[in-house]
Amino acid sequence: MTGSEASPSFRLAYVPGVTPTKWVRIWNERLPDIPLTLLQVSAGEAFGVLRDGGADAGFVRLPVDSDDLSAIPLYTETTVVVVPKDHVVAAVDEVTTEDLADEVVLHPLDDTLGWERPPGEPAFERPATTADAVELVAAGIGLLLVPQSLARLHHRKDLTYRPVTDAPESRVALSWPREATTDMVEDFIGIVRGRTVNSSRGRAKPAEEKQQPKAGRPARGGTRGRPTSGRSTERNPRDGSGGGRKPKSGGKGTKPRRRS
Structure with a gap:
């Protein structure tokens, strides 16, 4: 196994004016074991860097030659x-x-x-x-x-x-080589598009998966065996509200009316 296979990394190019901070932060939160390397390139160099394998993906300015590069338009600048x-x-x-x-x-x-x-x-x-x-x-x-x-x-x-x-106007897009759409590229596309870790394209880590209720415990009611005295943990089937709320009386008001 080569060193690159043992220690994968993701290389992201970006042109001047683009601030990739938000997407990089989400990447580091979701995939902390895969370092992301930033590479600033000029607008004219960006496509050559992607074609030559110098970066796995990049934020570029449109238009993009669609013959060998894929692109997702992101936003238009004033x-x-x-x-x-x-x-x-x-x-x-x-x-x-x-x-x-x-x-x-x-x-x-x-x-x-x-x-x-x-x-x-x-x-x-x-x-x-x-x-x-x-x-x-x-x-x-x-x-x-x-x-x-x-x-x-x-x-x-x-x-x-x-x-x-x-x-x-100038339009910014995420671009990558069409023939090199790797799992890491798909992961980054998901981040840019706002997918969650549990989406069909997201690769959630085991620690982030939802825990299943243990055998012998009900799915509702938390970890305690019985509800707190004087309150119900069941939801109201009519309005979806939680238990423990006193029913209203006297029409619109919260206090009963006095009889004359």
């Missing part, structure tokens, strides 16, 4: 424009692409919005990365349109952002 805090755009709640027609709009090489033609006036050259473009916005060179999570990721005190109502 697109925002990043501007200096003293820019006129900062004075409004939202803008359209037409509002940016006279602005220099930066278009980094790692752009994730898939523009046919970005709005505004193009810069003399395209920044290599979104991080580089943010620095240029801070220097007053131009504006930048990105998914909201990337604006938060590259937050600066001297910059702010506003929603762009008619811009393309």
